[in-house]
Amino acid sequence: MSAAAQSHIFLGADHERSERRTWWVIWLCGAMMVAEIVGGLLFGSIALVADGLHMSTHAGAFLLAALAYRYARKHANDPRFSFGTGKFGDLAGFTSAIILAMIALLIAYEAIHRLFFPVPIHFAAAIPIACLGLGVNLVSAWLLAGGHHHEHGHGHSHGAAHHDHEATHRLVTDQGVVALEIFEDGVPPCFRVRPENGQILSASATTVETMRPDGTSQVFTFQDQGGYLESREEIPEPHAFKAHLRVGPHVSAVTFEEHEHAGGAAHRDNNMRAAVVHVVADAAVSVLVIAGLLLAKAFGWSWMDPLVGIVGSGVIASWAFGLIRDTGAILLDMTANRSMAEKLQQAIEAEGDEVSDLHLWRLGPGHLGAIISLRTEKTHGPAFYRAKLARFRSLSHVTIEVEHLTAKFQ
Template sequence: MSDAESAAFEAFHSHVFLGEGHEASERRTWVVIALCAAMMAIEIVGGWLVGSIALIADGLHMSTHAGALLLAALAYSFARRYAHDPRFAFGAGKFGDLAGFASAIILAMIALLIGWEAVGRLFAPVPIRFAEAIPIAALGLAVNLASAWLLSGGHHDGHSHGHGDAAHTHDASKRIDAPAGPVTLEVCEDGVPPRFRLGRAAGPALSAAAVSIETVRPNGARQEFAFVDRGGLLESLDEIPEPHEFLANVTVDGRTFSVAFEEHEHAHGAATQDNNMRAAIVHVLADATVSVAVIGGLILAWLFGWPWIDPLVGILGALVIASWSAALIRDTAGVLLDMIPDPHMADRVRKAIEADGDRVADLHLWRLGPGHLGVIVSVVTPSARGEADYRARLARFSALSHVTIEVRRAA
């Protein structure tokens, strides 16, 4: 085997399934850990010097905060360190999901502790030193907001759940330099069945009777399309079958032009999100949410003498944290248990394989890491097609980072 072939073989069998921006996320997490550690030291030392138990308690709370973030940072570090380790059959991309699951369990325990303490104080109120408690809560809020901003890179809140559909995009509109003036050709399917549309911005109007398109697919299948005038635009009478990957021979102004169309599939939602970073951001946002609620509750309790407001706010905060924790546990557990991360994409993969009458006997789609999916397909076909034919059909699915295909001949 030549050096070039060896390099190609290694690239083809690469099992590095780290998310996009992995190292940048790792660096941001360490920066936030340093911020939390510095804040922890300041509060504990300052509380000891001025004799404030509240400051010391908040400093100790900040230490648990830093510990949860340390879990995320180590997951990034281990995933990168063991990315090429052959002992991991499908790479180390799930380290982040494992850390996210553990962090979600910690969040659930924190929610239970807050709820338990709040219920106890609701029935047995304790004196509150408002002059110290409010500034400490405000300081904690500032640190949490800064941490969330740093972790998200300054532009994304990280705890949204997204949607689970796979998006497919086509090439941009095609320009055809016809003799009578440029013509624009595109596949239109915004809320309607996919059809060709032709238009000309300047020059003589297009005639539906003088325009036609013949598509030629990779397997040699051909289809002709006639057009109808839709008020300045010509639209094909027939729908365009999936997949939208073909050579379009366009006849316009008495000449024929060949235009290539390709379709690209992109995964979204559970298939792409970085659950490790999401867990870290949820952790600091949960803390920030509780801080906001606590500040509001303390001010009301101070102004109106309502001691029950503080524990009530604690209960509400515990419920918010518990709901975020449950969502994070559900999503990370789904990845660790190899649930299908994107059912819509699985359906489109099946349709792509079965486009010419073949049958998918078995299909497994699972997540290998953020933005990386693995697929195993068993195909039954009466034709002489081989693995390369089906691999070419799946090439448009950019999220499929590890593809295994079994081809069986039908009786």
């Protein structure tokens, strides 16, 4: 069994930056909440007070997200958390989604009630407040999105995983400097050879021979694409091998390594996602409310306001359900990425070994844990198989159990 000393800090790459952005939004919503409640009390506007109380629910949701960020960061090294604190964001996102679903139900209930028992609408106060709420939500969304980015290496995504290849190799040949790369942008993976100084390369005199760790080799021939050469044959996965580029009589050797990252849900920060859903949902409802109020005022359609409320509650409920489903799956340790689980098994079994048990789950944004049990007739230890999985960069905690079948007969 191998579970070498590893770091148990499984926080997202933008954890501290996301925490700061969340606190900025809390201060904005808090200031607007106080201004609306105080202003409503001073000027006798119950609608303004109501919107201030509504703003308090968002401030509470953002406070939950900010506290989850802070707690996860402060207790990241706490040994009581066997697999770190990376899931605090998912727990906060799950809780926030439950609150969002309850808000959707309350809106739907109030809207249906008003559909059958209409109440007079004070358009002069309601429309400006709805516009103010929309403005606050747009600013909040901008603050939450500020600086959010994903690092992309050289390479392109396949399915649910992201591949990072080593940078393009520049080689000196008898024909001058040429660039050898793996190209897979919208086409099957292939080699491309580009002359650096405008020289003309002969497709018939150019080949690439790959040699993989398991000893298999393959020769790739080229065709002229005008300005560069492209291999006729598709490069099979994985893209990790030694490549011998032959240009005329000259041969150059390079090594291609591939690093694979889990994409999609495995990298998603559900704490920030929940905060953004609160903002976007309220902004969408604000747009619907403004449109409904304007139509109701222009044409006397008093039923438009509650109808918009029903539609808005449905939108919020849909987003809340998606967030509950995704965060709930993470909290229950469902397999984070089936495609990556299959690739892990293929990597282990490439030389005839057998995976008897495999568990893959999310530890935090961008971090996966894996426990793998395998049977082999060889003498390899856990370190050998750990090295085979090194290209899976999202694997932050790996435990490998090796059962040597020959030991049964000794």
